[in-house]
Amino acid sequence: MVKKAVIPAAGFGTRFLPATKAQPKEMLPIIDTPTIQYVVQECVDSGIEDILIITGRGKRSIEDHFDRNTELESRIKEKEDETLYNQIRHIEDMANIHYIRQKELNGLGDAIYYAKDHCGHEPFAVLLGDTIINSVIPVTQQMIDTFEQYHQTIIAVETVPRDKVSRYGIVGGEKISDHLMQLNELVEKPDVDKSPSNWAIAGRYILTPEIFDAIEKTPRGKGNEIQLTDALRLLMKHENLMALSIEGQRYDIGNKLDYLKTTVEFALRRKEFAGPFADFLKETVNNMK
Ligand code: UTP
Secondary structure (H helix, E strand, C coil): CCCEEEEECCCCCHHHCCCCCCCCHHHCEECCEEHHHHHHHHHHHCCCCEEEEEECCCCHHHHHHHCCCHHHHHHHHHCCCHHHHHHHHHHHHCCEEEEEECCCCCCHHHHHHCCHHHHCCCCEEEECCCEEEECCCCHHHHHHHHHHHHCCEEEEEEECCHHHHHHCEEEEEEECCCCEEEEEEEEECCCHHHCCCCEEEEEEEEECCHHHHHHHHCCCCHHHCCCHHHHHHHHCCCCCEEEEECCCEEEECCCHHHHHHHHHHHHHHCHHHHHHHHHHHHHHHHHHC
């Protein structure tokens, strides 16, 4: 049973500077909701209520966001806005959230190593704190269902256009169904003609505790950081790893263009904005022509 989740959220967010100079990128809102709240909601919707968020310097607002704010609560109560009050209380009660600080930013593999004591000997889910996945069945739930069937490390992947594979971490191996692949290759940003597939690593994982040993043995790689992909490649020598092609749309809010696209798409999906916002977009685009 997968009962715990780890959300790494300590990174610098250099691709989103200057906005991320003094605030976490994971707190950048999509309309009115911080990105990391969508990620925590995905855990909860997948039946996980024990969540460890890996934070670091300058990330205090993440803890504040999920903490109680009784002064704010009473102010909203005075205004008799029950919907807003319930919304705020919901954030505070969403899950059992723990925090640990990554002392130096040594990469995603290093960040996950901080979960060793918390996760102990249990498998756990990993959800990148800057990645939202919109889907009918929460992606972490899709991953857990697969894990329960195969009891192997599972890497979420999305299909990307062949000519774009060099932007992603790509998996390779033997397909065992339309959605599953038994892995024998993990490559970072391969050349288009050398890529083993067009399945790109998508920011969600189910890991077994053996990953901690693998991270310990992983030397520093790209950017002089301990990369999770390198640790998984090491693990693959002793264990079976699997990729699950997820059903859902992935949004990496860590880069500016995707952030903009996410905001627009989410706004168009919201009842209160859809009509007027779509009209505004059409008008703006027309005027620009
Ligand atoms: P990214 O690969 O986007 O790295 O991390 P980054 O450093 O945050 O961003 P850029 O490239 O400088 O713009 C993916 C997720 O892993 C976390 C990040 O917070 C993000 O949610 N992360 C990354 C850590 O927790 N620790 C790290 O050392 C690196």
